[in-house]
Amino acid sequence: MTHIPHGAHLIAGLRVKGASVFAASPATGPVHHYSEGTPDHVAQAAMAAEAAFDAYSATSRETRAAFLGQIAQEIDARGDAITRVGAQETGLPEARLIGERGRMTGQLRLFADHIRKGDYLDRRHDPALLDRQPLPRPDMRMVQRPIGPVAVFGASNFPLAFSVGGGDTAAALAAGCPVVVKGHPAHPGTGELVGDAIAAAIVTCGLHPGVFSLVQGSTHQMGAALVTHPLIRAVGFTGSLRAGLALFDLCAARPDPIPFFGELGSVNPMFILPEALAIRGDAIAKGWAASLTMGAGQFCTNPGLAILIDGNAADAFVATATAALQDSAAQLMLADSIAAGFRAGRDLVAGSAGVTTLLSGDSAGRHAAPCLYEVSADTWLANDDLAHEVFGPLGLIIRAKDAAQVAVIARSLQGQLTCTLHLEDGDMAQAQSLMPVLERKAGRVLANGFPTGVEVADSMVHGGPYPASTNFGATSVGTLSIRRFLRPVCYQNLPEALLPIT
Incomplete structure (x- = not known):
């Protein structure tokens, strides 16, 4: 059965339409129209979220856990429609969307289990010491409390896991914060279906309807209105560096600045150390080619840089990687905007002095073909343009003179989501010398693998120093992500009846 979208915003349980619409641009299938959000729609959603906050923030952990589980159940009930509409809008294969939906619902259930345990609240209690000299100590209790309504921006590259019902929304709801989502215009139908699932869960669980709102839109004006609305207390964002910085600046310039948790971009460098290169160079090159082209390279953990020491083993690595990428269509x-951005980034790299083109396929329209380039470390270190993410299937090989220059490259890196070491036992000394540098550069350091799989787990960190993210102490994946939307409050000498339910 074909799903016909209603095309409306979802504000506090009501379907709301405006005077203007925008047309989706699906990869296949029919074109549908969706209501264009305005600052007035944003204000309605923010006021509804504020109206819901007192009651929702006071709910028990069990109530919120049951709510998260019900959202997952409602999403699964709409699974076939979500997969069908998502495939039409994005062009992603059904298997990828089914897997991403499983990740989204699995994350909701993981967060439900996590908040039931209560450890995330970091509860502390210093009992009163009335007889202490020279001064008595009061009774003090500290606990993490929800911060208020949270704005979430749907991501372009993950229509499910990082969008309407994805990690930022799940984390904020788990923390006890109502959410206002700006849906991404690249997949509004998919977002609408997930939004309807969340709304159904709210009704089933008997919660205030303002706990969740979805406002669709294709304009920058609506995003600006959302992050500057005085009732919004924090923002979760996954997207480009340019768009993220614009929103970050708006958050900082408010009369009451609010935290902006942005995951913005990363080149995710791989350091291929000499013994690993000599022993497993061919396997690493083939694995890298597969990681670069996975999902047309549209992953924020796409490993865009390979750093190795020049020589015969490096020549063999380059030949194998080039051959492997040539086989990728x-x-x-x-x-369309992502494809255009990829071509612009490709042209910037290819046109830079000292860069050698190894492979540059035909990338026309909305399609992208793999591209591979190489450069000396001296040239790369002298050209900051080569250190920036190109979102898509593009790889850059950096040939260093020796281990000392590899260390210079590591120290010159900007903040990253990931850094990878490919090593064997004989590389251990060099790896040990690099580790103090890499752990300051990235939120996740891995060995002998590829970073394009981001496990949703307690220990995962998906964030890093700027510009990988705007808050080096936070993660957008894993249970620690809930802490972004909490703040510590100390209760001194308060009667039990006035303490929050925790």
Whole structure:
């Protein structure tokens, strides 16, 4: 059965339409129209979220855990429609969307289990010491409390796991914060279906309807209105560096600045150390080619840089990687704008002095073909343009003179989501010398693998120093992500009846 979208915003349980619409641009299938959000729609959603906050923030952990589980159940009930509409809008294969939906619902259930345990609240109690000299100590209790309504921006590259019902929304709801989501215009139908699932869960659980609102839109004006609305207390964002910085600046310039948790971009460098290169160079090159082209390279953990020491083993690595990428056909990208951005980034790299083109396939329209380039470390260190993410299937090999220059490259890196070491036992000394540098550069350091799999787990960190993210102490994946939307409050000498339910 074909799903016909209603095309409305979802504000406090009501379907709301405006005077203007925007047209989706699906990869296949019919074109549908969706209501264009305005600052007035944003204000309605923010006021509804504020109206819901007192009651929702006071709910028990069990109530919120049951709510998260019900959202997962409602999403699964709409699974076939979500997969069908998502495939039409994004061009992603059904298997990828089914897997991503499983990740989204699995994350909701993981967060439900996590908040039931209560450890995330970091509860502390210093009992009163009335007889202490020279001064008595009062009774003090500390606990993490919800911060208020949270704005979430749907991501372009993950229509499910990082969008309407994805990690930021799940974390904020788990923390006890109502959410206002700006849906991404690249997949509004998919977002609408997930939004309807969350709304159904709210009704089933008997919660205030303002706990969740979804406002669709294709304009920058609506995003600006959302982050500057005085009732919004924090923002979760996954997207480009340019868009993220614009929103970050708006958050900082408010009369009451609010935290902006942005995951913005990363080149995710791989350091291929000499013994690993000599022993497993061919396997690493083939694995890298597969990681670069996975999902047309549209992953924020796509390993765009390979750093190795020049020599015969490096020559063999380059030949194998080039051959492997030549066998990869052009792939459909998630949106026309993403494809255009990829071509612009490719042209910047290819046109830079000292860069050698190893492979540059035909990337026309919404398709992207793999591209591979190489450069000396001296040239790379002298050209800051080569250190920036190109979102898509593009790899850059950096040939260093020796281990000392590899260390210079590591120290010159900006903040990253990930850094990878490929090593064997004989590389251990060099790896040990690099580790103090890499752990300051990235939120996740891994060995002998590829970073494009981001496990949803307690220990995962998906964030890093700027510009990988705007808050080096936070993660957008894993149970620690809930802490972004909490703040510590100390209760001194308060009667039990006035303490929050925790």
